[in-house]
Amino acid sequence: MSRTDFPIHLQDKIFEIRYAADEVSEIISYFPFSEHEKQEISQILDSESFDKFRTIFTDSVTDDEWNETKAQIKKKFHDELFDIDNFPKS
Numbered sequence: 001m002s003r004t005d006f007p008i009h010l011q012d013k014i015f016e017i018r019y020a021a022d023e024v025s026e027i028i029s030y031f032p033f034s035e036h037e038k039q040e041i042s043q044i045l046d047s048e049s050f051d052k053f054r055t056i057f058t059d060s061v062t063d064d065e066w067n068e069t070k071a072q073i074k075k076k077f078h079d080e081l082f083d084i085d086n087f088p089k090s
Contacts, residue, residue: 003017026053
């Protein structure tokens with residue numbers, strides 16, 4: 001399966017990229033991308049009609065806010081996902 005390479009400033013904001021038939025089918029980010037970032041992604045994908053963007057959090061954050069908190073957010077999210085198997089089952 002062919003993977004798409006994004007510049008680090010976009011990769012950093014992406015939680016997951018989903019593929020279907022060797023093409024990007026969906027991009028899930030921590031916070032919503034700006035319109036400029038969406039356009040940049042569409043150009044990289046060579047698809048002006050790409051619009052399958054989803055986010056984990058709905059709040060919009062500035063680049064400064066993201067840079068200040070991204071390590072904490074990623075660590076917390078990563079820890080909670082990997083700890084999910086350790087939760088007692090009801």
